[in-house]
Amino acid sequence: MKKIENRNTEKSIQNYRFYIQSVFAFLCIWIGVEFYQFVNSLQAGGAVTFNNRPPGVEGFLPISSLMSFYLFLTTGEIHSAHPAGLFIFIAIILMSLVFGKSFCSWLCPVGYISELIGEFGEKIIYKLFKRKIRLPKYIDYPLRSLKYLLLAFFVYAIFFLMTTISIKAFLDSPYNLVADIKMYYFFAEISRFSLIVIGSLLLLSVFIKNFWCRFLCPYGALLGLLSFLSLNKIKRNQVSCVDCGLCAKACPSNIKVDKVNMVFSDECTTCLSCVDACPVADTLDVRFLLTKKKIPKKNIAIAVVIIFMAVTGLGMLTGNWQNKITSEEYVNHLKYMNSYGHPTGTEAVKKFNEDATSNLPEKKNVIESEGRYKQNLNSQIGKKN
Ligand code: SF4
């Protein structure tokens, strides 16, 4: 190993990353508690004070948000069912275009939990076996492709099988309107099978760091692909590098940072662990590719938070945060919610597409009569009150 001439004395950013992740995870728990109160107030059918629904819950509806994004791209319309979901989705996309998959390692609550479990597992395994578990390439690569297969299915179904009309029909459908409540019941009344699946994923995350994120998360797959477009990349200075390998050792994504001049990987989450681990000054940094200028670590931390807050703040300021569904409509939907479903599989998506696009005049009548029904319902509720 070469001698270190100029030691890296820059402070690690990992503590700040941990604080930001913790605050965001706390925010998600808070949203969860508020949503629980909201559903409780719906179940009481107005017998208790109506609790406002926290719009942030829509961040957990990525499919609906992707459809909303498609509708926004093709028509410019911000769909009114889950507008906050659209703004959260755009914020995450923008973060990825600027700083790669930074959402995964700085804000995502699932990434945060995976990381904590993975670190705990690594310590235990190291104590027992004096080594880390790393899957061989012939297992790692096929498993990593699973998240892309899931993403490909959603992209194919939404962008290629569905038309703008059927996307709008889906977004308007009762299923989508209450998708957040459906998600709540999935966890509140969790089946034994789902518990086994979630438990298995948690257990696997102990032995294989970031199991869900690395192999299964389609959202991460999308951000990984977008990250290739980011102009800010981790660059290694080959001349000053002393080939200590500490960067590769620190990388939670198993990227061989010490063997490349620039990290160009869909697995890099811009966590900056490698940059912090490098013992030589100005040898491993994030640089803006056009000017080759180094971007200080603190600026990256501030920028990812600001991008997220700015885009979601824009949603709030423009009145596209809270949806327009009234508590009465929610209470009414709650009664029939178990009968609401969504297409599963490509054949069902094609059928949905055909149904939505055919008989448009008849559809228009149905939509109009539904509108009249809603108006009547609201006026009846108004009279009762
Ligand atoms: S390459 Fe560096 S920034 Fe990217 S995931 Fe690995 S440690 Fe994190």
Ligand code: SF4
């Ligand atoms: S870039 Fe990686 S291998 Fe080179 S000195 Fe820094 S930590 Fe060591």
